[in-house]
Structure formats: C-alpha cells, structure tokens
Amino acid sequence: MALHAPPKLERYADIPYEEKERLFQEVKADPRFPDYLYGCYECGICVAACPSARFYDFSPRKIAQTLAREDVELFFYQLNEDVWNCSQCFSCNRCPRGNSPGGLITIMREVAVRNGLRSAKEALEGYSRVIYKIMATGTQVSPDMIQADAFPDWGPVAKETADNLELWRKALPPETMHTTSTAWEVSEQTLTELYLIWHMTGVMDMIKEVDEGLHMILLDVMEELLEERGYALAE
Amino acid sequence: MSIHAKQAEGPLGKERVFKRDPDLPLSEDIRDLVFELEAEGEWIVQRVPEPYVEVPRKDGRAKKVPLQHTWHHKSCGQCGHIPGYSTAIFWLHRKLGLEYDDPKDQTSCTGWNYYASATSNAAAQAAVAVRNFAAAYVTGFFPLIHCGTSYGHYKEVREELVKHPELRAQVREIMAKLGKPLVMPEEIVHYSEWVYAVRHEIAARKVYDCREIVVTVHPACHYYKLVQGDAIYDPDIYGGQRTAVVTAVAKALGAQVKDYSTWFDCCGFGFRHILVQRDFTRSFAVNRKIETMLEEAKPDVVLTHDTGCVTTLDKSQFAAQVHNKKVGVPVMSEAQFAALAMGAHPYRVCQLHWHAADYRPLLEKMGIDWKEKWQEFEEDLERIRRGEKDYLTWEDVDAEIPARHFLQVS
Ligand code: SF4
Ligand code: SF4
Numbered sequence: 001m002a003l004h005a006p007p008k009l010e011r012y013a014d015i016p017y018e019e020k021e022r023l024f025q026e027v028k029a030d031p032r033f034p035d036y037l038y039g040c041y042e043c044g045i046c047v048a049a050c051p052s053a054r055f056y057d058f059s060p061r062k063i064a065q066t067l068a069r070e071d072v073e074l075f076f077y078q079l080n081e082d083v084w085n086c087s088q089c090f091s092c093n094r095c096p097r098g099n100s101p102g103g104l105i106t107i108m109r110e111v112a113v114r115n116g117l118r119s120a121k122e123a124l125e126g127y128s129r130v131i132y133k134i135m136a137t138g139t140q141v142s143p144d145m146i147q148a149d150a151f152p153d154w155g156p157v158a159k160e161t162a163d164n165l166e167l168w169r170k171a172l173p174p175e176t177m178h179t180t181s182t183a184w185e186v187s188e189q190t191l192t193e194l195y196l197i198w199h200m201t202g203v204m205d206m207i208k209e210v211d212e213g214l215h216m217i218l219l220d221v222m223e224e225l226l227e228e229r230g231y232a233l234a235e
Numbered sequence: 236m237s238i239h240a241k242q243a244e245g246p247l248g249k250e251r252v253f254k255r256d257p258d259l260p261l262s263e264d265i266r267d268l269v270f271e272l273e274a275e276g277e278w279i280v281q282r283v284p285e286p287y288v289e290v291p292r293k294d295g296r297a298k299k300v301p302l303q304h305t306w307h308h309k310s311c312g313q314c315g316h317i318p319g320y321s322t323a324i325f326w327l328h329r330k331l332g333l334e335y336d337d338p339k340d341q342t343s344c345t346g347w348n349y350y351a352s353a354t355s356n357a358a359a360q361a362a363v364a365v366r367n368f369a370a371a372y373v374t375g376f377f378p379l380i381h382c383g384t385s386y387g388h389y390k391e392v393r394e395e396l397v398k399h400p401e402l403r404a405q406v407r408e409i410m411a412k413l414g415k416p417l418v419m420p421e422e423i424v425h426y427s428e429w430v431y432a433v434r435h436e437i438a439a440r441k442v443y444d445c446r447e448i449v450v451t452v453h454p455a456c457h458y459y460k461l462v463q464g465d466a467i468y469d470p471d472i473y474g475g476q477r478t479a480v481v482t483a484v485a486k487a488l489g490a491q492v493k494d495y496s497t498w499f500d501c502c503g504f505g506f507r508h509i510l511v512q513r514d515f516t517r518s519f520a521v522n523r524k525i526e527t528m529l530e531e532a533k534p535d536v537v538l539t540h541d542t543g544c545v546t547t548l549d550k551s552q553f554a555a556q557v558h559n560k561k562v563g564v565p566v567m568s569e570a571q572f573a574a575l576a577m578g579a580h581p582y583r584v585c586q587l588h589w590h591a592a593d594y595r596p597l598l599e600k601m602g603i604d605w606k607e608k609w610q611e612f613e614e615d616l617e618r619i620r621r622g623e624k625d626y627l628t629w630e631d632v633d634a635e636i637p638a639r640h641f642l643q644v645s
Contacts, residue, residue, distance in 0.1 A: 019359030030356065031399050055515050087505035087515075089351035089456040090387070093463065124352055126511045130301070131354055134379050138342035140311040143318075149451070153513060155553030157591045165456040170619050171627040172318050173583065174325055175335050176309070178626060183315035187339040194342050195367055201359035210354065216639050 009073050010197045020076040026111045027067070027075075045093035046101050056085040059099030060092040067104055083108045084123035112125040116209035120167040131207070136221050137196050139183035143169060176221075179209065192229045195222040262464060264309060268397045269419050274300050274528060277403060281372050283424075288432040293478075294464040300420050300432040300632050301379070305335035306371035307426075308429040310382030311343045312542035315543035317383060319586025320545065320567075323574040324426050326584045329633060330577060331436055335379075346388035351506035357395055357402060364392045369415040373607075378420050379429055380412050383541030386425040387461030394462065407635055411569045427480040427540035428467055430570055434487040442578040443601045445490040450572075451534040452481045452492060453548060454485060455541030456464040481540050481569045488576050503544035503551070513551075520551035529561045532623050536597050537566045552592045566592035581605060582612035 012020075027033065046060040047053045053060065055119040059097075064080065065072045083105045092101040124131070134140040148159035161168065169178050176184040198204055208215040226232075239305055273280040285303045289297040313320040328335045345363050349355045351384035371378045380386045394420070396403050407417045409426075430437070459466040460479040469479035472486070479500070485492050503519025505512065525548060528534055556562060571585045579586045581603060587594045588609075598605040614629070618624045 026276065029401065030357075032395065035394075035398065049499065051503055051505075051519050052515075054523070055519060066304075083506070087501060087503070087508060088506070089501035090461045091456055091499070091501055093460050104349060104352070105638055106353060110356055114356075116408065120353075123507070124354070126318050128416050130351055130510055131348060134311075134343060134345055134348040135443070139315065140347045141315040141342050142311075143315050146316060150289060151550070153517065153554035154550045155591050157550075157553075157589070161589060164616075167616055167619060168588070168623065169318075170584070171615055173322055173627055173629045173632045174337055175626070175628075177318055177321065181445055183311040183343070184309050185339050186339075186342060190340045190342055191372070193415075197359055197362045197366065197409060201356060201362060201405075203355050204360045205623070206354055206356070 003144050006063075008113075009077055012076055015076065017072065020072045023079060023111055023115060024072050024075050026115075027107050030107045030110075032103060032107060036100040036107070037064060037067055040099060041097055044098065046095050046099070049091035049094055051091065051186045052087050052088060058082055058085040059085075061107075063104055063108075064095075064101045079108050079112055079115060080119035081121070083112065084119070101199045107122055109114070110206075113210050121210050124210055127213055132214060132218065133201075134220055135194075135198055135207070137182045137188040140184055140192050142181050144181070146181045170178050188225065192231070195226055196231065197235050198222070240247075242528075246359060248511035252358075260445055263395060264296060265397060265464075266421065269393070269421070272397065272419075273405075274485065277418050278407075279372065281368070281377060281418055281420045282500045283374075283421050284377050289536050290428065290432055290467050291469050291475075291479075292465045292535065293459075296430070296465075298424075298465055298467065300363065300376045300424055300428050300622065301431075302433065303328070303335065303375050304334075305379035305429070306336045306374055306376035307339060307373070308341060308344075308367060308378050308380045308382075308385060309337070310542045311347065312546055316541070317545055317549075317568075317586075317589055319571055319584065319589060320542070322584055322586060323568065323570040324354050324430075326574050326579055326632065327430070327433075327437065327570060327577075330440065330579075331628065332434060335377040336374055338370065341367055344380075344382065344385035344388050344606045346384045347506055349388070350384070350509070353465075358405050358409075359389070361392045361396055361406045363400060364389050365396075365406055365414065365417055367409060368420060369410065371420070372416070372418040377424075379424055379426055381426050382428075383425065383455040383457040384543065386423060390423050390462035390465070393419065406612065416575040419586045423465075423542070425427070425480075427458065427484075427569065430540075430573060431467055431469075431480045431483050434573075437573045437577060438487040439485070440488070441488055441576045443576050443603065445485075445488045445576055445601065447600060448490040448536065448597070449532065450485045450490045450492050450536050451495055451528040451532050452485065452498070452539060453539040453544050454478050454481065455499065455539060455544050457543075458541060481538050484569045484573055485538055488573065488580045492532065494530040495528045501525060502539075502544040502547040504629045505546045506543070509543065509547060516547055517554055520547045521555040521562060524548060525552060525564060526561045529564060534564055535600055536572065536594075537564055538569045538572055539566065540569055550591050563592060565590065567594070568619065575601065575603065578635075580612070580635060583615065583635075585629060588612075612617060619622045 090102045146161045151158040191213045287299040357522040472479035505515045508515045552562035
C-alpha cells in the first residue's frame with residue numbers, strides 16, 4: 001500500500017512499473033544497502049535531527065520506511081523528488097535501529113545518475129563546473145571560483161578576494177598553495193593516476209549519462225595528459 | 236528562544252555525567268579487523284609513528300594520535316577559500332618544532348563532490364582514498380587529515396573495504412595497475428585530534444589572554460556523526476557526552492566556552508546546496524546556528540573544525556543583514572584561534588582577510604593590534620607587487636617568533 005495519497009505518485013504514472021522495479025532492485029543490490037537498512041521503528045528521530053526536513057517537504061524516515069516496505073511506486077517518486085534535498089550531513093545516523101537514511105540516499109542518487117534520470121540532470125544543472133574541477137584537477141574548489149557575481153551574498157569579501165587573487169595567493173607561506181586554479185599544486189603524476197581511477201571504476205560512464213558535453217570535455221583533457229604520459233585509452 | 240543562564244555558562248553540569256557500564260561489551264574494533272587483514276596478506280597497515288599520544292574515543296577505547304612525521308592531507312575548501320586554516324595548522328607544527336610533510340602527491344578525497352552530486356561510486360571513492368594512503372606510505376610520514384569530510388569519508392571507505400572482499404579485490408587490482416601497494420593506516424586521524432592532543436603545549440606558549448573571550452563551538456557533522464565510534468570524547472569535557480575536540484582546546488587556552496541549544500544541528504553546508512542552492516544553506520546557518528548562538532551565548536567568536544562549517548557559518552551572515560537577522564560574529568577554526576593566541580600574525584598566518592564576518596573586534600579584545608598587523612601585511616604585498624619578493628615564505632613568518640622545541644612527550 002502506498003504511504004501517500006495517489007495524486008503525488010500520478011506524476012510518474014506513465015513510467016512502467018517494471019522500470020521502477022528495476023531501479024529499486026539496483027539500489028537494493030548495492031553491497032552497502034544491508035549495512036544501511038535494518039528496518040525502521042518509525043520513531044522519527046532521524047527527522048528531528050535532519051536539517052533538510054526543516055526546510056523542505058522531506059523526511060529521512062519516509063526514505064527508510066519506503067525502502068524497508070519495498071514500496072516501489074513511492075521509491076520512484078522519492079528517487080526523483082526527494083533525494084536531492086538531502087544535505088548528506090548524516091545527522092540521521094543517530095537512528096536507534098542503526099540505519100543510515102543519508103547513506104541510503106547516497107546509493108539512490110548514484111543509481112539516479114548512473115541511469116541518467118532527468119531529475120538527476122536537473123539537480124546537477126549549474127553544478128557541472130564543479131564536477132569538471134574535481135575530476136580534471138584533483139581539487140574540488142579553487143581560489144578563482146570566488147567571483148563577486150558568483151557569490152554576491154558573501155558580501156564585499158568576494159570582490160576583494162577576486163580583485164587581489166594572484167597577489168594574495170603569493171602571500172601564503174605554504175609553497176603548495178600559490179595556485180589560483182587549484183586549491184593546491186597537484187603533481188602531474190598524481191593527476192594521471194586520478195584520471196586512470198576515473199576510467200577504471202566506471203565514473204566516466206556515469207558522467208556520460210548525466211552530462212554528455214562535460215563527458216567530452218573531460219575526455220579531451222584527460223586523454224592529453226594520459227597520452228603524454230604513455231597511457232592509451234581503450235574508449 | 237533562550238536557555239537558562241547557568242546552562243549557557245557550563246554545558247552539562249557535573250551531576251549529569253553518565254558513565255559507560257563496564258560490563259557492557261564494546262562494539263567491534265575495526266582496527267582489529269584491519270590488522271587481521273594485514274596478517275592474511277591483504278594489505279599493508281601503516282603504523283602510527285612514535286611518539287604518539289593516546290586519546291579517549293567515544294567507544295571507550297584509546298586512539299593513537301601521532302605528534303609528528305605527519306603527511307598533511309590538505310582540504311580543497313580550506314586551501315582554496317580559507318587558506319589561513321591550513322596555514323595555521325602548519326604554523327602550529329612549526330612552532331612546536333614538529334616535522335611534517337606538505338605533499339603535492341595528494342588529491343582531494345573527492346568526498347565533497349560525491350556527497351553533492353553522486354557522480355562517483357564506492358570503488359572510485361575507495362581507490363582515491365588508498366591512492367592517497369599509498370602516497371603517504373612511501374614518504375614514511377603518517378596521514379593527518381585536514382578536512383572533516385575527508386576524515387569521515389575515509390572512515391566510511393575503511394569500513395567498506397574491511398566488510399566487502401570484492402571491493403577490496405577491485406581496489407587492489409586498480410592499485411596494482413598504478414604500481415602501488417594497498418595500504419591502510421592504523422588510525423584515521425583528523426587534524427583537530429592532533430590539536431586536542433597538543434592543546435596543553437599550545438596553551439603553554441600562549442601570548443594573549445583569552446579569559447574574556449566567549450566562544451561557541453560548532454562540532455562538525457562529518458567528524459562525529461558519519462562514523463561515530465572513534466571520535467574523541469573526553470570525560471572532562473561535557474562529561475564525555477559530546478565530542479571534546481575544539482572545546483578542549485578553547486578551554487585549555489582559558490577562553491569561556493558557552494553552550495547553545497542547537498549545538499547538534501548541522502551548519503547547513505549541504506555539499507551541493509552551498510554551491511547551487513544557497514538559500515537553504517543561508518537560512519539554516521543563520522536561523523539555526525548563528526542567531527541562536529548570539530541570542531543564547533553572545534559569543535565573540537565561533538570555533539569549528541571543518542572546512543564546510545567555517546565557510547557556511549562565516550559566509551552566510553552577510554546577506555542575512557538585509558532581513559534584520561542577528562548576525563555579525565567571526566568564524567574560524569580552532570587552529571587559527573590557537574595560532575592567534577600563540578602570537579601568529581592574523582594576516583600572514585591566519586589570513587583573516589579571506590573571512591567575511593568582521594573579526595576585528597575579536598582581535599581587539601584579545602589585545603592584537605590589527606591595524607599595525609594589516610600595515611605589515613600590506614608592506615609584504617607591496618614588496619611582492621614591486622617584484623622584490625616572489626612570495627611570502629615560511630622563513631619570513633618563522634622569523635617573527637622563534638620556534639621552541641616540543642619539550643615533553645608523554
Ligand atoms: S543526511 Fe540527509 S536525511 Fe540524513 S539528516 Fe542529513 S539531510 Fe537529513
Ligand atoms: S531514526 Fe531510524 S528507526 Fe527511527 S524513523 Fe528514522 S530510520 Fe526509522
């Protein structure tokens with residue numbers, strides 16, 4: 001029995017049940033799934049601890065319950081409508097049952113990305129440059145991301161930092177931190193090894209599912225360094 | 236909303252100390268399993284180098300924290316956006332005369348992106364972790380992890396690798412292709428555990444009086460919630476009911492740590508939210524943390540021990556002013572605060588000009604002449620601008636206060 005009134009679920013009525021079931025089974029097949037779900041008391045402790053539950057119509061309890069009850073329809077709804085609201089803070093790990101609703105959400109998100117769901121693409125819109133940064137340079141945020149127009153809500157410090165960036169970076173005593181386009185200096189060999197990891201673990205395929213343009217740019221950048229260092233990619 | 240003044244003075248009164256039942260069996264110690272796997276030839280365990288300090292964990296066991304010969308696993312958000320955070324950690328090592336390595340053969344843990352976008356998977360995340368561990372291992376220096384998320388994520392990875400032989404096999408194969416051994420450190424150690432371990436040495440070298448400084452502490456979610464058993468809990472701090480890191484350091488420095496009712500709440504960082512959904516981050520940071528702290532404890536400074544928390548709590552305050560929210564308190568890491576108390580330069584070392592909330596009233600209250608210090612820093616910048624210097628160096632900074640040798644190792 002669905003936990004919610006049908007109108008919410010009707011949004012996805014045209015998706016075949018088998019497809020929803022397939023995605024559910026993919027979540028359940030993740031080796032971490034049994035470590036993250038032991039059933040649910042429905043006590044709501046996770047909700048009380050959850051920052052996203054205070055801001056959105058969102059509940060880690062419902063995620064745990066839905067998965068425990070194997071409610072495939074509601075699962076599919078949550079996979080599209082709920083999982084991207086989670087802050088991944090893991091406050092919900094205080095669950096007395098030993099569940100990790102946040103961990104379950106990590107798995108659900110991975111499945112959403114791997115299957116190129118439209119909702120995942122939408123959630124990651126505007127985020128591609130960050131994925132590019134981490135995958136291509138080995139550090140996630142860089143000093144040159146601080147721009148007045150990107151962070152107007154940070155106040156005058158964003159503009160001041162951007163205006164003085166090169167100089168301020170030179171005025172840092174650790175010699176690894178004189179960089180502006182990466183957080184610190186990452187050696188080329190290190191970066192080569194990181195690229196090989198992305199290729200060997202199927203991450204490049206995941207990127208292709210959610211953002212083809214980004215996938216192409218990343219391939220170009222990676223191929224150049226890998227070839228330079230004697231690795232040929234079997235793509 | 237406010238809490239009773241007495242409660243705000245000292246978190247959890249003495250009468251509320253709960254003691255672990257000595258007959259209660261301890262939960263499984265993952266370190267035993269890590270060593271078992273080594274005995275079976277599955278991987279190499281990198282030992283914590285001596286000398287180390289043993290500190291108390293939440294689960295009642297002791298954790299070894301290395302004092303020196305540490306390999307600094309830097310944090311993207313710290314180095315990129317709050318560079319005084321990392322610089323202060325290094326500076327503390329230098330002033331205590333402790334050797335460290337600041338490597339270039341290090342990538343981010345990539346956990347921020349993983350928790351934000353899920354554009355990765357368990358095998359990739361584990362491979363990134365053990366690649367960094369192998370890089371540390373070959374130097375002979377032991378990983379000291381600057382970021383709370385890296386620390387929490389690496390502990391997750393450790394559990395996954397221990398529990399799932401097929402994941403271990405996959406990652407071992409990847410490492411073999413990279414020509415590296417599969418290495419697991421004996422302990423996963425966060426820098427704030429190191430600061431906790433050396434807090435009395437820091438306090439002994441303090442040059443500014445902190446007794447009038449009111450501090451509120453935000454404990455970082457990924458430090459003590461993600462994988463819980465081996466976070467530091469000390470019976471002398473909050474009766475052992477909350478993590479002791481940060482608070483123990485502020486107390487050792489003589490500052491007044493005050494409590495507030497939403498201490499358990501997350502800062503609102505959200506990984507994806509801080510970058511592309513900042514309305515959530517700002518609301519949560521201001522409504523549930525900063526405003527509550529100011530109403531209940533009136534802090535001079537908010538101290539925390541993670542990248543995302545400093546960024547969120549500091550940078551979310553500016554826009555909230557237009558909504559007449561109660562904001563306006565500086566936010567920094569306990570490493571920066573400890574360095575300031577030891578006489579570190581607020582700009583050359585702590586790099587406070589990268590912070591958004593006004594930190595000057597705090598410096599004034601500590602007795603630090605920020606105008607004079609800014610003038611000195613401006614002169615440094617001018618020398619670089621004129622090409623007389625390429626960079627500000629450790630030599631420039633070290634020359635200010637002579638390093639004293641670390642005298643006592645227990
Ligand atoms: S991890 Fe997600 S579900 Fe869990 S408490 Fe944090 S925001 Fe809520
Ligand atoms: S805290 Fe655990 S048992 Fe309670 S509702 Fe949440 S998931 Fe269920």
